[in-house]
Amino acid sequence: SDLELDPNGYILYCPCMGRFGNQAEHFLGVLAFAHGLNKTLVLPPWVEYRPGQRESVQVPFDTYFKVEPLQQYHRVMLMEEFMRDLAPTIWPPGSRTAFCYKSRHNSEVTCNAKEGNPFGPFWNTFNIDFDESAFYGPLHYDTHDEVNAENWAKKFPVSKYYVMAFSGAPASFPVREEHIDLQKYLIWSDNINNKAESFIRENFGNDEFLGLHFRNGEDWKRACEHVIPSERRNMFASAQCLGYYLDHGQLTKELCYPHEKTILKQIKEEVKKRKVKAIFVATDSDDMKAKIMKITKKKVKVVKYEPASPHIDLAILGKADYHIGNCVSTFSAFAVRERRINDKPVSFWAFPDMSHD
Numbered sequence: 400s401d402l403e404l405d406p407n408g409y410i411l412y413c414p415c416m417g418r419f420g421n422q423a424e425h426f427l428g429v430l431a432f433a434h435g436l437n438k439t440l441v442l443p444p445w446v447e448y449r450p451g452q453r454e455s456v457q458v459p460f461d462t463y464f465k466v467e468p469l470q471q472y473h474r475v476m477l478m479e480e481f482m483r484d485l486a487p488t489i490w491p492p493g494s495r496t497a498f499c500y501k502s503r504h505n506s507e508v509t510c511n512a513k514e515g516n517p518f519g520p521f522w523n524t525f526n527i528d529f530d531e532s533a534f535y536g537p538l539h540y541d542t543h544d545e546v547n548a549e550n551w552a553k554k555f556p557v558s559k560y561y562v563m564a565f566s567g568a569p570a571s572f573p574v575r576e577e578h579i580d581l582q583k584y585l586i587w588s589d590n591i592n593n594k595a596e597s598f599i600r601e602n603f604g605n606d607e608f609l610g611l612h613f614r615n616g617e618d619w620k621r622a623c624e625h626v627i628p629s630e631r632r633n634m635f636a637s638a639q640c641l642g643y644y645l646d647h648g649q650l651t652k653e654l655c656y657p658h659e660k661t662i663l664k665q666i667k668e669e670v671k672k673r674k675v676k677a678i679f680v681a682t683d684s685d686d687m688k689a690k691i692m693k694i695t696k697k698k699v700k701v702v703k704y705e706p707a708s709p710h711i712d713l714a715i716l717g718k719a720d721y722h723i724g725n726c727v728s729t730f731s732a733f734a735v736r737e738r739r740i741n742d743k744p745v746s747f748w749a750f751p752d753m754s755h756d
């Protein structure tokens with residue numbers, strides 16, 4: 400084979416938690432983790448859930464993102480290629496160890512890496528079974544800290560643990576502040592990017608447009624009911640507006656699930672301030688189109704992307720001239736990181752907090 404092997408070994412993991420926004424936050428952390436340990440990161444497929452399907456669906460990493468820009472930061476390769484070209488020799492069946500922090504059930508001595516959905520379906524995509532388990536707790540993911548990196552190397556020497564396959568992402572959630580900038584290596588695939596650009600050209604021409612993200616489905620409404628402002632802590636992605644130390648305010652239910660009145664008022668103000676004639680709406684549920692047209696007196700064109708595509712929505716939100724997103728949603732956070740890297744303005748529903756109660 401003309402593939403050169405990495406003498407420092409390989410890292411695999413299952414993005415087994417949450418949907419795209421959650422998985423992307425984890426990905427940035429894992430990228431930094433692999434960089435800190437100086438091992439090749441094997442890029443897993445994204446884990447998706449389709450209505451009516453019992454098992455998760457695995458979508459190759461490069462369906463949505465280019466591989467080459469990531470290589471500017473660190474050695475990476477697609478899991479499909481790793482399994483096809485390298486696994487038969489360096490990680491054959493019979494020698495595969497699953498890594499987890501600790502066992503999922505106290506009495507057990509294995510990671511149970513394939514128990515449940517998406518765990519089983521993920522590894523089954525590549526016909527992977529595990530023969531052994533390794534517990535890495537209490538080691539820390541922050542491998543840019545030299546002491547931590549040394550501890551990993553001591554506990555798991557490359558001679559014995561050439562391939563490390565993690566049952567879940569070896570990374571913090573939400574993304575650590577120092578890893579946010581790694582987003583610059585996540586560049587949309589041509590397929591996603593072209594679809595976003597054609598949509599923008601066809602609908603807005605050269606006009607400036609405002610991108611909105613409504614996270615207003617039932618699951619989100621329920622999640623926001625757990626907000627307890629007196630706890631004074633962040634939830635999901637809320638550090639993106641409140642700051643990692645709540646430097647810019649407190650978490651409120653309104654920030655998480657803003658009232659319709661708040662949303663419409665903010666849209667009206669932003670349209671007036673920016674003098675935009677076009678609005679792009681991304682949502683998991685209600686696009687509020689009729690209400691937006693009503694408050695803008697039909698002077699503004701309101702469109703969404705169809706058929707629904709989370710990734711094309713995010714690509715369009717990233718390119719919008721102006722933006723209002725949900726501070727708590729990790730889906731919103733993806734577009735916000737991209738926008739901040741490109742020096743595009745960002746703003747959030749119900750932020751800064753205008754209520755004085």
Ligand code: GFB
Pocket residue numbers: 416417418419420421422612613614618619622635681682683707708709710712727728729730731
């Ligand atoms: O991305 P995500 O982890 O972010 O999950 P949150 C939200 C999912 O909802 C996305 C869909 O991956 C999409 O599949 N979705 C949300 C959208 N907004 C849009 C949109 O504008 N357009 C399209 N097409 N789809 C967390 C979960 O969601 O919500 C947690 O990941 C938990 O695990 C919590 O369930 C309640 O951070 O918004």
